[in-house]
Amino acid sequence: MDYTDEVWNALRTLRERSPLVHNITNYVAMDVSANALLAVGAAPAMVHALEEVEDFVAISHALVVNIGTLSPEWVEAMRRAADRAVALGKPWVLDPVGAGATRYRTQTARELAARRPTVIRGNASEILALAGGVEGTRGVDSAHGSDDAVAAARALAGRLGCVVAVTGAVDYVTDGARTLSVENGHVMMTRVTALGCSATALVGAFLAAHDDPVFAAAAALAVIGVAGEIAARDSEGPGTFRQRLLDALYAMDHAALAVVRIAEH
């Protein structure tokens, strides 16, 4: 099946709605995530104070929680924001950055994962750590391929009642029953910081534009993957690549999406 039209329709809806995406994310990812959201057509906001985080969820269309540079006060803000999103029926996405690297990080990721996220997006090591299988992640790097984590992702999705997206050379998105694979992207994306975090942010934006969270997540990963493929064509390195990826997100049209490779797995 060719998903090009459905991805394009989701992207058009996203641009029409220009969803306000509330991010509680790490310091490294803030700039590029905000720019990726703006480029794709969403409206980003970064808000973390306990004094306002629940109020801000109430005016947002989706919440993105990323534990990259976590600390106890920020984690408390993440908890409150997640609980408010669930209470209000708004989609929220968890990026368990570095789960498995330290006990604190793994425990925090698991605790947040239990708060009914709509989607969890991580690399194989992070998903395996969340699922309880492994330790020994090297921070944001994945020591495992995404193929290794598909079974764990399915089990985790079934147990938590959410969608799990495990990304890598091939991305897999599953709700425990159905699984989509996404084969877009470029290896240069691993040489720019926080593009995984930006992918998570785009998942948040697409959740505000499409009712099926499995497809919304796959569409987001396909769109940023295609942007990466376009950017790699004439980039000399990761510096110019990052800027061209943002350009490509902005210019993304139906024709460019012809290379979308989403499949039932």
Next chain:
Amino acid sequence: MDYTDEVWNALRTLRERSPLVHNITNYVAMDVSANALLAVGAAPAMVHALEEVEDFVAISHALVVNIGTLSPEWVEAMRRAADRAVALGKPWVLDPVGAGATRYRTQTARELAARRPTVIRGNASEILALAGGVEGTRGVDSAHGSDDAVAAARALAGRLGCVVAVTGAVDYVTDGARTLSVENGHVMMTRVTALGCSATALVGAFLAAHDDPVFAAAAALAVIGVAGEIAARDSEGPGTFRQRLLDALYAMDHAALAVVRIAEH
């Protein structure tokens, strides 16, 4: 009247003085604001610890306070820094990011606005929220055009005894009596995060180079607007646009400023 020469003179003075601009700004804006200040010829510093924030005001030429990612401890640093700037007769600028979006944000913006800033720079929704008129801002987006806010800006400036700059497709800068409009800029500037914050930072730098805060703010907005116009000429999207805007700020000369459109309003 043609303001090109006066803007150019202000920019030359700025470059000669290379003012140290002390920023207490949000996490998203830090990188691009610092780079915009460096590109235009100023020297940026980001300093927020309560233990040193007043000492740092004392060695700086201007202070920029931006509440984008506020939290109570940072707000306390903003208060102390602002009060010290006033006590020392140094210019300071307030960017009330997202005023109107949450009660905490609106209250904080109003409290800081009462501490005698030299200039307040915001979009229409933020200025209206500060003025007490409206709620319902969507974070950093403006739900109102700048034209809607000119009367509120004048009233606010008169009440607070400061200059208010309300930015949008057309920017207005007023002290309550006199109003300048600035019609430079490009719509692509709305697709790059924190360029409004960067404009505020440039206002700080220009306040250290020109004695008239109405003109200094207008000149800063004109310079970043012209840089945006130049950058838009051969950019394919917001990624390359951002870098070319910084290039244009760095290369800005008398000839490029011929397109400055400042007018008495």
Next chain:
Amino acid sequence: MDYTDEVWNALRTLRERSPLVHNITNYVAMDVSANALLAVGAAPAMVHALEEVEDFVAISHALVVNIGTLSPEWVEAMRRAADRAVALGKPWVLDPVGAGATRYRTQTARELAARRPTVIRGNASEILALAGGVEGTRGVDSAHGSDDAVAAARALAGRLGCVVAVTGAVDYVTDGARTLSVENGHVMMTRVTALGCSATALVGAFLAAHDDPVFAAAAALAVIGVAGEIAARDSEGPGTFRQRLLDALYAMDHAALAVVRIAEH
């Protein structure tokens, strides 16, 4: 003596090992430092919570501590991380950003410098402030040339038993006995924020690839300097320059390193 081969060998080793570099750095520097580390071939992580900072040192190959946007809780994390690095025999680098600008900053820098860093990297004003000579730094700017600080750097290195790198138009790296000079780089590097911080981050990566800390630091400074020279060739300003510097770090090869200018001083 021509150091090209030795720098190239260090860079190849770095890329083979892809060391995990743990950064506790300032908010402004996080993005570009992480991207510089990725571009050169290392794996960056930014981790600061007291709950995990020591655990993360244990899985990292080098630690980088940068006080640019310090606050008491972050300083406590820096202390614990540094002490753990020393206990585990892992290299750590200190960047005393703005030492001399405020009493708090100078005291913090001196206190951390006493915790047995492998290398301290600063500009002349910062090194002079650490050494006890001078006050009056303007934030991250140096009011002194690196030549002025060589004697202070040697004395400081001898007293602390570490390597001190003082950077400027010419960089000097010394352990108190031996001194290497590095004459690579480009003046445009001073118009992009946090490239000094990024140089410090690269020193951390090279310490994980070469056993001699004097040479490792000089090699890191030479590599980022050469990347700056390459980037300056066809950049129109600091915006595109920054991206091309990252491209050049990524593409750096033996031939490009022919312009390395390291000398015994």
